Amino acid sequence: MNRSLIKTFGLAAVALVGAGSLGTAAAQDQTKSIRAPEYAKQRPAASGGAVSASLSVTASKPVRVRIRKRKAAARVKPVPPKQIETARLGFTVWRVEKAASGTQAKGLSERDASTADGQRLGRVADEGVAVGDSVRIGVESLTHSGYLYVIDREKYADGTYGPPTLVYPTRRYRNGDNSVRPGDIIFLPGPGREIVVTSDAGRKQIAEELTVIVSPTRLIEAADLEKEQIKLSPNQLLTWMQNWAASEVQIDQLDAAGSSLTRREEAAGSDEAKGLAERSLSPDDPLPQTMVEMKVKRGNPVITTFTLPIKKN
Numbered sequence: 001m002n003r004s005l006i007k008t009f010g011l012a013a014v015a016l017v018g019a020g021s022l023g024t025a026a027a028q029d030q031t032k033s034i035r036a037p038e039y040a041k042q043r044p045a046a047s048g049g050a051v052s053a054s055l056s057v058t059a060s061k062p063v064r065v066r067i068r069k070r071k072a073a074a075r076v077k078p079v080p081p082k083q084i085e086t087a088r089l090g091f092t093v094w095r096v097e098k099a100a101s102g103t104q105a106k107g108l109s110e111r112d113a114s115t116a117d118g119q120r121l122g123r124v125a126d127e128g129v130a131v132g133d134s135v136r137i138g139v140e141s142l143t144h145s146g147y148l149y150v151i152d153r154e155k156y157a158d159g160t161y162g163p164p165t166l167v168y169p170t171r172r173y174r175n176g177d178n179s180v181r182p183g184d185i186i187f188l189p190g191p192g193r194e195i196v197v198t199s200d201a202g203r204k205q206i207a208e209e210l211t212v213i214v215s216p217t218r219l220i221e222a223a224d225l226e227k228e229q230i231k232l233s234p235n236q237l238l239t240w241m242q243n244w245a246a247s248e249v250q251i252d253q254l255d256a257a258g259s260s261l262t263r264r265e266e267a268a269g270s271d272e273a274k275g276l277a278e279r280s281l282s283p284d285d286p287l288p289q290t291m292v293e294m295k296v297k298r299g300n301p302v303i304t305t306f307t308l309p310i311k312k313n
Helices: 236-246 263-268
Strands: 020-023 030-034 063-068 083-096 108-113 134-139 146-156 165-168 185-188 191-197 204-217 248-253 290-297 300-309
Touching: 020 134, 030 108, 083 204, 083 300, 134 146, 134 204, 236 300, 290 300
Parallel strands: 020 300
Antiparallel strands: 030 063, 063 248, 083 134, 083 290, 108 191, 134 185, 134 191, 146 165, 146 204, 204 300, 248 290
16 A cells, blocks of 8 residues: 555654463453443443443443553653543454365455344453454443544464554444444444354464554555455554553453343444434443553554454364
């Protein structure tokens, strides 16, 4: 892709991002209980009598979480406290079914959904997914409005990465409209599609890395998007990470694995949800499976990387 199609910002006083993981244990982990409304208070209040379908964890009960503090990978220049604000991004994976064998593609490949509407999908367990799994991924900005971008890379055992691919937005969904607000849940892929976890048979892949960005301005113009996923420049992704990434605290729910997609989550992520009340989850709806909390410079894009481990079959 021509790099001139992608807007860039000036350098900011931030460090390289630390990758959040659904499966890798970290030193100095802490376990505590939190309450969902405190972490989702910037979602709009439920209106029109909307009632959340209950998971095993609800807003009225404490949520057990594991908290992993992460240090920035490089020195961060001081930022005046008045210019710092809290940002949170959320990430949830639901397993749909085993994909048909024999696919030759690699990475996260889309296909038409083979499951019936309304099937109850289970949240993926902590150890990740296997090659051949079919999944849906939910992404949510819990604090900031802006434009959402999701970039996928394969991570290999030798520490190298595959080329970055823009998996969201595309013109296939909402005609490239990638604007989001707190409470909007964006499903990858969109309605009627699902993602198949595939791998390059010639290399040992250990994870998929999804870099999530919520930017106050467009990074890629809608006219430059295509119906299918597009490749990005590795240097462009690195520049974004160097410019905007910050120290992180990762918050993983401990009791969410195996719980189902609720009707409210499914409705909020559908193409038919147009208004704020229809598209958005409320503070009483389930929290994302994994949240990353950052202290960012006010006005900067929010960026983090979620690592989805690939386990051995």
